[in-house]
Structures are given as structure tokens and as C-alpha cells.
Amino acid sequence: MDAQTFKVRNKDGNIVEAELLERTTFNGKDIAFYSIDGNNDMVDIYASYIVKDNEGYETLQDITDEETLIWAVDYINELAEMGE
Amino acid sequence: MEENERINIRPDQIHISDIGRVITSVPRALLNTIKRNLKQHKIDRAKAREERRNLREQRKISNRNRRKNSKVRKFFAGIINENPKAAEKIAQRETERDTQDEEETEEKTTKKGFFARLKERFTKKKSKKTSKKSGKKSTEDEPEQPDQPEQPEPTKEDKVLAVFHFKPTEKVEVLTLLNRLIKANKDGQTVDLETSKRLFKLLDFNRKGSNNEPIVEFFNGEPSNESKGKMLSSYPQTQYLVWEMTPSQKSTFESLFNSVTKGVIEQSIIESWTKFIEMDNIHSMNERMAFFLLKEKNRNKTYTEEDMRNYARVYGHKNDDGYFVLPSKYRDVKKVTRVTEVPKPNTPTPVTPKPVAPAPQPVPEPVPQEPITVSPAEQPKPKKVQLECAQTKEEIMQAITHPKDDRYYFIVYNHTPEEKAKIDRVIKDILAHKNTESQAIDFLNWYNVSNHLQGETPSIKVYSTRQESLLAPSEIIDLLDSATDQILQENDPATSIIHDVSGFGLQSELATVDSRLMGVNEKVKSILLKGAAFGCITNNTKRRNGFQSYLSQSFAEQMSRIVSEAPTTEAPTPREPIPRAVTEEAAEPEITPIMEETLDTQEATLDTRRTIKVSLSIGSHPIGTKVIRIPKSIYQRLPKNKPHHQDYTESQGLNM
Incomplete structure (x- = not known):
């Protein structure tokens, strides 16, 4: 199955397309890693909590917990570091 | 992607307001690598799950067997009771077996285990490739080279990381000075006294920041996650410089810095500094990726030229020639362009004033008594900057939609004299916090590029020039001045307004203006009315505090x-x-x-x-x-x- 894409509004107020890289869990919480095209052939990688709303749909929420944030940074860095 | 690996977002939802945290920015090529590794990670996780299930099964079986054997044990109980040593041995053996089981399970299922195995696989793959290329046997199969005496690398525990927290301008200065030092070392010379002194001052372990806090932190060996977390959360805007050294180097520099602090600055000490410093052990990075790149460096990974440029742009590390590349973040102190030949030290070089704008200017009164000696740190300014100009609609659109990161851009807005006068008035009002809502909207209109491309002739021009990385902030500003002067010579200062942006920020800059104009609402208006608009539509953080x-x-x-x-x-x-x-x-x-x-x-x-x-x-x-x-x-x-x-x-x- 193809990679999942969805629309997000960036900090400049523009709606841009994000691509889900991975859905995983850390400390019992669901985490989404997704990428958004940046400038000049660069890509920004984001991490967010996945939280269910009242109707059962899932939304993304900012990660505020430091431990999770550090884990997320390490996780992506380790994957990037593996190289080819 | 499996169904259970997707996010169940509401189908009609076109955006999510909470966008999350940027973990990192990577070149597209690296993203593909990450995706591949994620895929591999998933496969390995599935395997690990399978192995875990098998292990559980095996355990169940062994437990069952153990229970069965308990009958046998009971049989021996009589003997054991009479022989405490034998009982001890049996208990010990059982404990060992349990621990071994647990370790195996853990290694196969944890992240660390996965990464360790993945790393191992890549290392093997790499060594195979290398051996294929060189036509030799894999190094794993080769006996150790007897004629190469072992020089053990200092282990992580033997190293000290000095992490400097600089202001962006200081960081630029340090990198520039280090580049001079590198150049001098390459040329077999020592750098001039001023450069050495300044480096001493900036890298002094005893130095304090504006809040009287030390600007340098030391970490012995690999910093813990806690330390990394502290850096990530406590200093989000700070740019780091990481200096990796051995404890003995640290103490040597400590004593040197102490001597300098006490006022003992001797030429001989400064010369020793330039020889002593190990350039390869200084890393210039942003906070997010500092440690990631430290690891990168140790892996001797090779990159394509394009990769290197991308990394340089983001992380501000060294280029292929071994010089530090100033990261794009520092382009606030911009701009323009080419590196001039460094004059030979101690050659008297009278510097002429730079080219000036056509507007009448007072001429500096020259009162020279003797020519000044210009050190390599004080290079003469180039007289002419090579500028390219996009004038037609197509050229302008091309420049704006495909700005190059290694160029600086100057958008020249041409207004009527009346309009320029009106803009002057609005600026004055903004500065006096008296501007009106209509002025605010006018203001955005003047900077909206698409407005200037309407009609047959565009009322903007886009100039660009190459940027180079080896310039000191003062040299960059001098060259910016020269470029602006040249642009003003070609345009009427009475009607022109120049907006300068780096290639890196050009598109987002213009998008910001456009989006603000399109969505002029109460919030935007209030921002404008506070006079902050000027800062918001420029790309210079200094200007955010007001013109x-x-x-x-x-x-x-x-x-x-x-x-x-x-x-x-x-x-x-x-x-x-x-x-x-x-x-x-x-x-x-x-x-x-x-x-x-x-x-x-x-x-x-x-x-x-x-x-x-x-x-x-x-x-x-x-x-x-x-x-x-x-x-x-x-x-x-x-x-x-x-x-x-x-x-x-x-x-x-x-x-x-």
C-alpha cells in the first residue's frame, strides 16, 4: 500500500502535504513521524502524538514530553545514521 | 503501508492545526535512506516479534519440562537435604539459565538490539564492498598488520567534549577565524597575532555570557540523554561549537587561557596555540544535529558533493577543502559574495574608500600621516561585485521560484517619486507607532511581488550575486554595501527600495508577504499597527525589533x-x-x-x-x-x- 499523505497547515498559514513515515509507540503512546517538503530540496521531519478524538478519528498533537522528544530525535538520527 | 500503520484522520479534514515538532531537516536523499531503514526496521521488528513468540513457546515448554522434572528433583531432595553444596550448585545453575533466557529475549526485542544488529549488517556490507573494490580479502579475515604499531584511538571515556554556546554573530566570527587558522596551517604559516588573540578570547574556557553563565560546558565521554535533552530544551536558539579533546589537551589549554586571562599574552604562546589546536576535532553544528554529526564523522562516511553542500547549508560543517562553511542561519549578517586574495602579511596596503552611491556625499577627509599596515584579517574590499539582473517577467519569475541557495538576492522595487514619498511617510508613521490600517494594507501591497509583475513592464528587478563562506561578518557587510551601491547606481534612489534576501529565504519571504496580504484580518492589522510589520516582512531578525x-x-x-x-x-x-x-x-x-x-x-x-x-x-x-x-x-x-x-x-x- 502507498504511503499515507495528509494535509497540514504550516506555521506560515499555508496548507502543505505531509507524508506519514511511521506510526509507532513509545511509553505506551502512539507517535507519528511524518515529513514535509522544505526549501531547496530539504525535507523537515516532524513527530507528533496520535490522539483519538470523541468520534474515534485520530488527530496529531505536539509532543511536550522531553523524554519522548529526545527518543524521537535519537530514533530518526539513528535511522539516518545507518546510511546506505 | 498496512492499514494498522496508517492514521485514521477524519476524511474531510484538510488540515491539522497542531503541526508537531520538527525533529530534523534532512536532504531529500537522506530521507529516502531513512525510509529504507524504516522499512528494514519494520521487517526486523516483525522478525523480533516472531522470535519473541517462539521464545515464549520454548519457555512454556521448558517450564512444563521443569515442572515434570520437579518430581525427579523431589526424588533427589533427600540427597540434597543431606548435601547443602549440591543444593547451592543446582540453584545457581537454574538462576544462570533464567538470566540467559531473559538476556536473549531482551537483545532480540529492544531497539538497541535492533540498531546494533542493523549497524553490524551495514558494517559487514561496507567491508565487503571495500574488499571487492580493492580486490583484497575482507579485513575481518586478514591478520593484523604487524608493521603498523597499534595506536589506540582515545576511547569515548578518554575524551572531553567542550560545548560552546555562542551568539550567532560570535559563532560566525569563530568560524571565520578558524578558517584563517586552517589556511595558515595549510600554508605552513602562523596566523597573525590579532586573530590568535581574538580566538583565545572567544574560546576562553573562563569566559562568561551576558547572564554571567559560563559559555562552555564540558562533558566527559559521550553525553547522556539527559545532557542532550538539556541542550535541546534549554538553548533552542543557541548555536553550538563542539570541541573534542583529550583531558591533557584540556588542561594545557586551561593553563594557556589562565595565562592569557592574567594578561600574559606572548607571541610564543600564541604561536604554540596555532600548532597545537587540532582542527579536525572542532565541530560546528546546530544544536539538533551536533551529536548526530559527531557520530557521522567517526564513521568516515563519504558523501557526494551535493550531499556535502546540503549538509553544509544545514549544519555549518567543513567543506571538502577542510574549511568551515558558515551555515545559512547566519545570513542575517549577510550578504554578497566573492573571496578576494589575501594580501601577504606585513605588506603595507592602503585601502581606498568603497564605491559610493550617486547621491552627493561628503568626502572623507584624508589625513593620512603614514600608510596603514593591513593584516590578513583586514582584507581590502573588492571594488566591483559581480551582479546578475533579472528584468523580464520570465527571468524574475525564474529567480523567485527557483532561487539558488548559494546566491544573495536583491529585489529592487521601483516606485513613482510620489509613491516613494508616501512610503517614506508610512515608514515614519510606523516608527512613530501612528500608522493607520489603510497604510498597513498599502504597505503590504508595495511589497507584493505579483502586484509588481502586472502590466507590460515589471516594476521590480531581481539582482543576485554569489556568496562565499570564508568572509568575516565585516567583510560580508562591506560587500553588501558595494553591491547595494552598484544597484543604486543603476536605479534611481529617489524611487527605488531595495529588499535584500538570501536565496535560502527568498521564497518563504515572498510567500509571507503574499499570505499576509491575502489574509489581512484583524490580527494582521493589529500587528501592523504596532509597527512590527517592518520586521515581519524582512528576513532579518535584527529588524524584527523595529526599523x-x-x-x-x-x-x-x-x-x-x-x-x-x-x-x-x-x-x-x-x-x-x-x-x-x-x-x-x-x-x-x-x-x-x-x-x-x-x-x-x-x-x-x-x-x-x-x-x-x-x-x-x-x-x-x-x-x-x-x-x-x-x-x-x-x-x-x-x-x-x-x-x-x-x-x-x-x-x-x-x-x-
Whole structure:
């Protein structure tokens, strides 16, 4: 199955397309890693909590917990570091 | 992607307001690598799950067997009871077996285990590739080279990481000075005394920041996650420089820094510094990726030229020639362009004033008594900057939609004289916090590119020029001035407004203006009415505090630079152009106590400094005054009959 894409509004107020890289869990919480095209052939990688709303749909929420944030940074860095 | 690996987002939801945290920015090529590794990770996780299930099964079976065996054990119980040593041995063996089981399970299922195995696989793959290329057996199969004496790398525990927290401008300066040091080392020379002294000062372990906090933190060996977390969360805006050294190097430098702090600065010590420093062990990175790149470096990974450029752009590390590349983040102190040949040390080089705008300007009064000696740290400014100009609609669109990261861009807005006058008035109102809502909307309209592309002839031009990485901030600003002067020569200063942006920020800059214009709502209006609009639509953080403070600050910095670059013991020379925004108040100087905020107190002495008051203006509108102290030698070079309120904006190339 193809990679999942969805629309997000960036900090400049523009709606841009994000691509889900991975859905995983850390400390019992669901985490989404997704990428958004940046400038000049660069890509920004984001991490967010996945939280269910009242109707059962899932939304993304900012990660505020430091431990999770550090884990997320390490996780992506380790994957990037593996190289080819 | 499996169904359970997707996010169940509401189908009609077109956006999510909470966008999350940027973990990192990577070149597209690296993203593909991450995706591949994620895929591999998933496969390995599935395998690990399978193995875990099998292990559980095996355990169940072994437990069942153990229970069965308990009957047998009971049989031996009689013997055991009579032999405590045998009982001890049996218990020990059981414990060992349990621990071993647990370790195996853990290794196969944890993240660490996965990464360790993945790393191992890549290392093997790499060594195979290498051996194939060289036509030799894999190094794993080879016996150790007997003729190469083992020189063990210091282990992580044997290293000390000094992590410096610099202000962006300081960081640029350090990188620039280090580049000079690298160049000198390459050329088999030592750097000049001033560069060495300055580096000492910036990298001094004893130095304190503005809050009296040390600017350097030491970590023994690999920093813990806790330390990394502290860096990530406590200093989000700080740029780091990581210096990796052995404990003995650290203590050597500590004693050197202490000597310097006590005032013992000798040429011999400074020379030893340039030889001692290990350039490969200094890393210039942003906070997010500092440790990631430290690891990268140790892996001896090779990159394509394109990869290197991308990394340099983001992380500010070294280029192929071994020089530090100034990261794009620092382009606030921009701009322009080419590296000039470094003059040979100790060659007297009188520096001529830079080309100037066509507007009438007071000519600096040359009062030279003897030519000034210019060290490599003080390079002459190039007279002409190579500028390219996009004038047709197609060329402008091409430049704007595909800006190149290694160029600086200048958008020249051409207005009618009436419109320029109106803009001047609005600027004045913004500075006085008196602008109206309609003015705010006008203001955005003037900077909306698409408005300027309507009609047959575009009313904007886009200039661009190459940027180079080996320039000091002062050199960059000088070259920016030259480029702006050239642009002004081609355009009428009475109708032009120059907006300068780096290629890196051009698109987002224009998008910001466009989106703000399209969505002019109460919030935007209120921002504009507070006078912050000026800062918001420029790409310069300094300007975010308002135009007035930006100009004042720039001017003060410019003057401070002249002050710090001018040798106080030398005779006055016409080396630097004279700032034209000096009022007649300067002609009546008075000696007052030194103002610490504008001076390097170590170098300042009462009898060589003069206090002057300068006034700044945009067009014909005065925007403020600043009291600064300058050396007597500079003071003597100031023109004595100056008009009031020179247009600093145009003369210094610091337009919007």
C-alpha cells in the first residue's frame, strides 16, 4: 500500500502535504513521524502524538514530553545514521 | 503501508492545526535512506516479534519440562537435604539459565538490539564492498598488520567534549577565524597575532555570557540523554561549537587561557596555540544535529558533493577543502559574495574608500600621516561585485521560484517619486507607532511581488550575486554595501527600495508577504499597527525589533567595527569610509567616561577615545540619535562640515 499523505497547515498559514513515515509507540503512546517538503530540496521531519478524538478519528498533537522528544530525535538520527 | 500503520484522520479534514515538532531537516536523499531503514526496521521488528513468540513457546515448554522434572528433583531432595553444596550448585545453575533466557529475549526485542544488529549488517556490507573494490580479502579475515604499531584511538571515556554556546554573530566570527587558522596551517604559516588573540578570547574556557553563565560546558565521554535533552530544551536558539579533546589537551589549554586571562599574552604562546589546536576535532553544528554529526564523522562516511553542500547549508560543517562553511542561519549578517586574495602579511596596503552611491556625499577627509599596515584579517574590499539582473517577467519569475541557495538576492522595487514619498511617510508613521490600517494594507501591497509583475513592464528587478563562506561578518557587510551601491547606481534612489534576501529565504519571504496580504484580518492589522510589520516582512531578525533599532544597532556595530579594526596607536588614515550620518554635534566632542556597551574595554583608554553623537534618518525623516565612543584617530578622520541627517539607508545599503 502507498504511503499515507495528509494535509497540514504550516506555521506560515499555508496548507502543505505531509507524508506519514511511521506510526509507532513509545511509553505506551502512539507517535507519528511524518515529513514535509522544505526549501531547496530539504525535507523537515516532524513527530507528533496520535490522539483519538470523541468520534474515534485520530488527530496529531505536539509532543511536550522531553523524554519522548529526545527518543524521537535519537530514533530518526539513528535511522539516518545507518546510511546506505 | 498496512492499514494498522496508517492514521485514521477524519476524511474531510484538510488540515491539522497542531503541526508537531520538527525533529530534523534532512536532504531529500537522506530521507529516502531513512525510509529504507524504516522499512528494514519494520521487517526486523516483525522478525523480533516472531522470535519473541517462539521464545515464549520454548519457555512454556521448558517450564512444563521443569515442572515434570520437579518430581525427579523431589526424588533427589533427600540427597540434597543431606548435601547443602549440591543444593547451592543446582540453584545457581537454574538462576544462570533464567538470566540467559531473559538476556536473549531482551537483545532480540529492544531497539538497541535492533540498531546494533542493523549497524553490524551495514558494517559487514561496507567491508565487503571495500574488499571487492580493492580486490583484497575482507579485513575481518586478514591478520593484523604487524608493521603498523597499534595506536589506540582515545576511547569515548578518554575524551572531553567542550560545548560552546555562542551568539550567532560570535559563532560566525569563530568560524571565520578558524578558517584563517586552517589556511595558515595549510600554508605552513602562523596566523597573525590579532586573530590568535581574538580566538583565545572567544574560546576562553573562563569566559562568561551576558547572564554571567559560563559559555562552555564540558562533558566527559559521550553525553547522556539527559545532557542532550538539556541542550535541546534549554538553548533552542543557541548555536553550538563542539570541541573534542583529550583531558591533557584540556588542561594545557586551561593553563594557556589562565595565562592569557592574567594578561600574559606572548607571541610564543600564541604561536604554540596555532600548532597545537587540532582542527579536525572542532565541530560546528546546530544544536539538533551536533551529536548526530559527531557520530557521522567517526564513521568516515563519504558523501557526494551535493550531499556535502546540503549538509553544509544545514549544519555549518567543513567543506571538502577542510574549511568551515558558515551555515545559512547566519545570513542575517549577510550578504554578497566573492573571496578576494589575501594580501601577504606585513605588506603595507592602503585601502581606498568603497564605491559610493550617486547621491552627493561628503568626502572623507584624508589625513593620512603614514600608510596603514593591513593584516590578513583586514582584507581590502573588492571594488566591483559581480551582479546578475533579472528584468523580464520570465527571468524574475525564474529567480523567485527557483532561487539558488548559494546566491544573495536583491529585489529592487521601483516606485513613482510620489509613491516613494508616501512610503517614506508610512515608514515614519510606523516608527512613530501612528500608522493607520489603510497604510498597513498599502504597505503590504508595495511589497507584493505579483502586484509588481502586472502590466507590460515589471516594476521590480531581481539582482543576485554569489556568496562565499570564508568572509568575516565585516567583510560580508562591506560587500553588501558595494553591491547595494552598484544597484543604486543603476536605479534611481529617489524611487527605488531595495529588499535584500538570501536565496535560502527568498521564497518563504515572498510567500509571507503574499499570505499576509491575502489574509489581512484583524490580527494582521493589529500587528501592523504596532509597527512590527517592518520586521515581519524582512528576513532579518535584527529588524524584527523595529526599523529604528535595527538602523541604530547596525550603525553602532559599523562604528564599533571601525573602532575595533583601527589600531589606536596608528596615525589616522582614510582606510574606512566615513559614516555620513554624523551631525555637527560631533564637531564639539567631549571626553566622558567610557561607555562599556559600545567599547572593548580592554583596548579603550581615556586619552585615545572621543565621544560623539550621531543621528540617523530614513530619507528626510530623522529616526534617532546614538552616542558612541570612537578612537581619536577615527575621530580625526570625520568630515568637519557635514549636512544634517544624511540618508543612511541609501548610503549603507541597509534598505528594507
